[in-house]
Amino acid sequence: MDKKVVLITGCSSGIGLSLAVRLASDPNKAFKVYATMRDLTKKERLLECVKGLHQDTLEILQMDVTDRQSILKARDRVVERRVDILVCNAGVGLMGPLELQSLDSMRHILEVNLFGTIQTIQAFLSEMKAQGQGRILVTGSTGGLHGLPFNEVYCASKFAIEGVCESLAVLLQHFNIHVSLIECGPVNTNFLVNLQKAELGDPALQQVDAQTLSLYEKYLQHCSSVFQNAAQDTEDIVKVFLAAIQSTSPAFRYFTNGTTPPLTELKVTDPDGTQFIRNMSKVIFSAEEQ
Numbered sequence: 001m002d003k004k005v006v007l008i009t010g011c012s013s014g015i016g017l018s019l020a021v022r023l024a025s026d027p028n029k030a031f032k033v034y035a036t037m038r039d040l041t042k043k044e045r046l047l048e049c050v051k052g053l054h055q056d057t058l059e060i061l062q063m064d065v066t067d068r069q070s071i072l073k074a075r076d077r078v079v080e081r082r083v084d085i086l087v088c089n090a091g092v093g094l095m096g097p098l099e100l101q102s103l104d105s106m107r108h109i110l111e112v113n114l115f116g117t118i119q120t121i122q123a124f125l126s127e128m129k130a131q132g133q134g135r136i137l138v139t140g141s142t143g144g145l146h147g148l149p150f151n152e153v154y155c156a157s158k159f160a161i162e163g164v165c166e167s168l169a170v171l172l173q174h175f176n177i178h179v180s181l182i183e184c185g186p187v188n189t190n191f192l193v194n195l196q197k198a199e200l201g202d203p204a205l206q207q208v209d210a211q212t213l214s215l216y217e218k219y220l221q222h223c224s225s226v227f228q229n230a231a232q233d234t235e236d237i238v239k240v241f242l243a244a245i246q247s248t249s250p251a252f253r254y255f256t257n258g259t260t261p262p263l264t265e266l267k268v269t270d271p272d273g274t275q276f277i278r279n280m281s282k283v284i285f286s287a288e289e290q
């Protein structure tokens with residue numbers, strides 16, 4: 001049987017790297033993986049993980065999702081001339097009081113998370129439609145399902161991705177192309193290190209009022225405790241990707257911890273949003289009330 005051709009963005013670390021390693025190491029050699037990353041000097045980690053054993057199932061390509069030419073160049077390097085499974089995973093975060101965010105940093109988040117994902121899908125869409133089959137998997141976030149203070153622009157980018165994917169999913173089912181969002185909560189990756197973040201002690205933070213600063217401190221404590229106590233490992237996320245890939249009738253949304261997070265659920269059960277805002281505020285800012 002022909003190998004399924006998979007192209008993944010953002011494979012230098014984290015979820016993308018683990019997924020590339022797992023699929024390229026598939027015991028049935030069911031996949032040919034094109035693991036892409038914007039900076040090929042970072043490919044050693046991936047190569048170390050596969051220990052040179054996967055010449056026939058793994059190829060590493062340069063692709064910066066903000067650079068259309070690099071996306072097209074990577075697409076043209078796919079020797080099979082088709083992609084069966086496209087995984088849009090590359091993403092970056094931005095954290096801090098909104099009034100401190102520069103237009104450039106906000107644009108960058110949207111360029112990578114939103115337009116980068118859209119540009120990548122655009123590059124492969126016509127061929128997938130012509131093939132009459134395919135899978136598009138996107139690494140989503142619970143931050144795309146509900147708001148998180150101090151993450152306004154990141155959430156905006158991930159909310160927008162929900163809209164893009166949901167709209168496309170309705171259309172693409174007519175082409176036998178399944179779109180799935182893999183909705184992640186906190187995951188142990190380089191994400192927190194790589195995100196643009198206002199650090200406590202950063203002189204810029206002196207520009208914000210004392211109450212915002214105090215709430216930001218609480219948020220950072222909450223965030224670090226959530227990552228310490230509840231973050232999933234990339235292997236857990238990869239299992240969910242695999243379930244979506246192997247399903248003959250994939251769902252549109254997969255929650256990596258198995259269920260809809262309770263705060264996300266509130267958006268449905270309490271559509272006017274009052275309870276969500278109250279509960280989210282309690283969870284984040286009043287640790288003692290949890």
Ligand SMILES: NC(=O)c1ccc[n+]([C@@H]2O[C@H](COP(=O)([O-])OP(=O)(O)OC[C@H]3O[C@@H](n4cnc5c(N)ncnc54)[C@H](OP(=O)(O)O)[C@@H]3O)[C@@H](O)[C@H]2O)c1
Pocket residue numbers: 009010011012013014015016037038039042063064065066089090091092112116139140141142184185186187188189190191192194
């Ligand atoms: N970790 C979490 O808690 C979490 C939770 C929910 C959702 N997610 C989502 O999961 C996805 C993967 O993140 P991760 O957790 O695995 O973090 P990560 O380890 O920081 O990985 C992010 C990947 O995206 C790549 N990337 C950034 N800008 C890019 C660009 N312009 N073009 C191509 N690649 C680019 C990074 O490459 P460089 O190494 O070159 O920067 C890296 O390979 C993201 O979409 C993120 O929003 C993560």
